[in-house]
Amino acid sequence: MNERGEVNGSRGVEVAGVGLHPFGRFGDTTATAMGVTALRAALADAGWDTAQARSRVGAAFCATAYGGVAAGHRVLGALALTGMPIVDVEAGCASGGAALSLGAAAISRGEHDAVLVVGVEKMPKGMIRSSYFAPWQEQAGLAATPAYFALRAQRTLREHGLEVDDLAALVVKNRRWGAVNADAMFRTEVTAEEVLASPVVCEPLRLWMLCSPNEGAAAVVLRRGRGGVQLAAAALRSHLPGSVLDESTPMAGLVDDTAIIPPSTLAATDAYAAAGLGPDDLDVVECQDTDAARELLSWSELGLCAIGEQRRLLTDDGARSSAINRSGGLLSKGEPLGASALGQVVELVRQLRGHCGDRQVPGARVGLAHTIGRGANASVTIVTT
Amino acid sequence: MIEVGPDGRAFLLGGYSPTSGLHHFPVAPLCPYTGAEDVEPVALSCFGTLWSWTAVTVRPPGYEGPVPYGLGVVELVREGLRVVGRLTVSDPAALAFGQPMRVIAEELPGIGTTWAFAPASDAEDVG
Numbered sequence: 001m002n003e004r005g006e007v008n009g010s011r012g013v014e015v016a017g018v019g020l021h022p023f024g025r026f027g028d029t030t031a032t033a034m035g036v037t038a039l040r041a042a043l044a045d046a047g048w049d050t051a052q053a054r055s056r057v058g059a060a061f062c063a064t065a066y067g068g069v070a071a072g073h074r075v076l077g078a079l080a081l082t083g084m085p086i087v088d089v090e091a092g093c094a095s096g097g098a099a100l101s102l103g104a105a106a107i108s109r110g111e112h113d114a115v116l117v118v119g120v121e122k123m124p125k126g127m128i129r130s131s132y133f134a135p136w137q138e139q140a141g142l143a144a145t146p147a148y149f150a151l152r153a154q155r156t157l158r159e160h161g162l163e164v165d166d167l168a169a170l171v172v173k174n175r176r177w178g179a180v181n182a183d184a185m186f187r188t189e190v191t192a193e194e195v196l197a198s199p200v201v202c203e204p205l206r207l208w209m210l211c212s213p214n215e216g217a218a219a220v221v222l223r224r225g226r227g228g229v230q231l232a233a234a235a236l237r238s239h240l241p242g243s244v245l246d247e248s249t250p251m252a253g254l255v256d257d258t259a260i261i262p263p264s265t266l267a268a269t270d271a272y273a274a275a276g277l278g279p280d281d282l283d284v285v286e287c288q289d290t291d292a293a294r295e296l297l298s299w300s301e302l303g304l305c306a307i308g309e310q311r312r313l314l315t316d317d318g319a320r321s322s323a324i325n326r327s328g329g330l331l332s333k334g335e336p337l338g339a340s341a342l343g344q345v346v347e348l349v350r351q352l353r354g355h356c357g358d359r360q361v362p363g364a365r366v367g368l369a370h371t372i373g374r375g376a377n378a379s380v381t382i383v384t385t
Numbered sequence: 386m387i388e389v390g391p392d393g394r395a396f397l398l399g400g401y402s403p404t405s406g407l408h409h410f411p412v413a414p415l416c417p418y419t420g421a422e423d424v425e426p427v428a429l430s431c432f433g434t435l436w437s438w439t440a441v442t443v444r445p446p447g448y449e450g451p452v453p454y455g456l457g458v459v460e461l462v463r464e465g466l467r468v469v470g471r472l473t474v475s476d477p478a479a480l481a482f483g484q485p486m487r488v489i490a491e492e493l494p495g496i497g498t499t500w501a502f503a504p505a506s507d508a509e510d511v512g
Contacts, residue, residue: 127443140471145445145447146443151469155436158482169477201442242418255467318477
């Protein structure tokens with residue numbers, strides 16, 4: 001992989017297998033146990049037993065934000081796959097994307113023929129508590145993550161000509177697909193009226209417009225080669241200084257911020273260039289919907305629509321908008337930080353293989369996965385057949 | 386991060402780099418926008434306009450004060466800076482884009498004096 005995230009040169013990287021532990025709440029089940037489930041499924045999907053994995057795999061990368069010390073070693077240890085380098089990766093909501101880009105780079109550089117990438121998370125319940133904030137910020141009430149989502153949502157509504165009803169329509173869209181995803185946490189369709197009637201957490205965001213932090217795991221086996229699903233790009237970027245409402249949540253930012261390109265756009269630009277593709281080539285997209293307004297903003301940041309075009313996409317161009325977050329998105333699946341980005345990749349690979357049943361996008365050949373989160377970190381992954 | 390001047394008006398203590406020509410808040414060792422090293426502490430504007438706002442209805446981690454409380458972003462009038470802070474108004478419907486706001490000092494249990502923003506009357510000097 002070159003510095004722009006290119007992985008489709010002469011040394012192609014293929015997704016040999018994918019696996020998932022469903023996202024939700026699972027009582028006493030540990031993050032390690034969920035990681036083992038996902039990784040075993042991915043190895044089985046690749047057609048490798050443990051002995052074959054041991055001989056072929058050169059390294060493992062484990063994405064987690066709350067998993068603690070050596071989370072990856074615990075997962076790989078349970079499968080008797082230690083000995084190889086195991087690297088834990090934290091990049092907020094983009095942790096899985098970061099782990100994937102490290103794994104792809106190791107193959108592209110010729111360092112390894114195959115790598116394992118796994119993401120595990122068992123989030124504490126309630127509002128996300130993050131060591132990102134200083135204690136005084138918590139005490140002052142400035143560590144309220146949904147409030148920052150809300151401050152940005154207010155601006156998104158204003159700058160894109162949207163209303164709260166559009167946020168409700170977005171939730172209805174995603175929950176419709178979550179209802180037919182057996183791996184999702186929330187599996188019922190909802191109406192716009194129900195969404196609007198759910199409790200206001202931080203105006204304009206209602207409870208059902210926010211994703212739920214939860215638990216789960218996802219795994220991807222990468223190998224050098226061509227055939228099946230190719231990893232065409234795995235880009236990771238952080239924020240440029242100056243924006244006050246980026247996921248970097250600084251205490252201040254510049255008023256004249258028009259020239260400050262958001263990290264999602266930086267990562268998408270790199271990924272499109274690396275894959276030699278553009279937004280019009282995408283058949284299926286998984287994008288960050290930590291809150292409903294975040295997804296609508298992401299559409300324009302990823303070039304899926306122009307600023308202010310979101311409502312037209314939601315209402316008149318349902319074919320296009322319904323190919324975005326066909327898994328149900330985080331609004332249906334919940335968000336286990338370390339696993340969520342890899343969960344998107346698992347969904348895309350299944351879409352490209354035509355294995356998604358009631359939520360299949362017919363004939364999907366190109367998929368894009370996007371996360372943006374604390375740091376700020378943004379990842380954009382493109383897979384193709 | 387906040388001080389009260391002899392006229393009784395609260396102001397935020399920020400940083401300014403002559404090299405980058407940019408203000409920041411709170412004061413940092415280097416200009417957070419350019420990395421310039423010539424940062425000097427400066428008093429920032431006492432007034433600004435409301436750029437975004439919400440109210441927090443659920444107590445966030447580590448916070449033991451009352452809910453709901455307002456949270457917003459105010460554009461300070463002179464420096465070209467948008468600053469995050471608590472708002473004295475916790476009803477979002479009572480606020481509007483662009484409305485004049487002023488900096489106030491607020492006492493919070495456990496951390497002492499911090500800054501917040503309160504609606505300013507149009508008659509007040511917002512320059």
